[in-house]
Amino acid sequence: MMKILLHELEKAKGQALPLEGFVDVKSVRLDGTETLTDVRFSGECHKEADLVIVTGTITGIIQAKCAKCLTPTEYSLNVLFDEKFSEAPVDEESDIHFFHSGMIDLSPYLVEAIVLELPYVYVCKEDCLGLCPTCGTNRNEKQCECKNERIDPRLADLALFFEKNKSDNK
Ligand SMILES: [Zn+2]
Ligand SMILES: [Zn+2]
Structure with a gap:
């Protein structure tokens, strides 16, 4: 648990105190395919x-x-963290987090910042060729003999859309 104690900060009289440590990521909701270490x-x-x-x-x-x-x-x-906390009651709309009892537990805020930064999709490299849909060969490693229609998955939706429009117009 990463904690900030208000009385220690007050003793520092406006000086910055270093914060360093591991973040407990057990509560980070992952989709099951990724691990954080x-x-x-x-x-x-x-x-x-x-x-x-x-x-x-x-x-x-x-x-x-x-x-x-x-x-x-x-x-x-790699996530930048920049948050403000206040012991005085804060407006719901404000981006300042409320804390009480002279102590801030940073863990939930760190976890939230991580969750917001996790990508939706992981791709090993920008030009990853993926697996052959017919034989399953990893096309980054070798080429297979299969003749797959090369349709970009993003264009496939579009193709369907035009297909549908064509039949609607008949
Ligand atoms: Zn890949
Ligand atoms: Zn193949």
């Missing part, structure tokens, strides 16, 4: 009037299968 936060916090300002970077390793070729691949997690 070695997730750390490195940053600082300081007090500005009534506000506690926390800035830093979350880094870590994501392991996930490429959506196209299914090869397990490592991606780096």
Whole structure:
């Protein structure tokens, strides 16, 4: 648990205090295909009037299968963190987080920041060729003899759309 104690910040008299440590990512909701490891936060916090300002970077390793070729691949997690906290009641609309009892537990905010940054789809490389839909060969590694109609999946929807329009107009 990564905590900030208000009385320690007050003792620092406006000076920034370093914040460093592992982030507990057990509560990060993953879609089952990815794993997060070695997730750390490195940053600082300081007090500005009534506000506690926390800035830093979350880094870590994501392991996930490429959506196209299914090869397990490592991606780096790199999330900028910049949040404000206040012990005074805050407006619901405001982006300032409320805390009480002189203590901020950063963990849920770090987890939220990570979740927002996780990609929807993992692709091992931009030009990944994926698997052959006929024989399953990883086309990044070798070419097979199959004759697949080369339709970009993004264009396939469009093709369907035009197909439908054509029949509607008959
Ligand atoms: Zn791939
Ligand atoms: Zn093939």
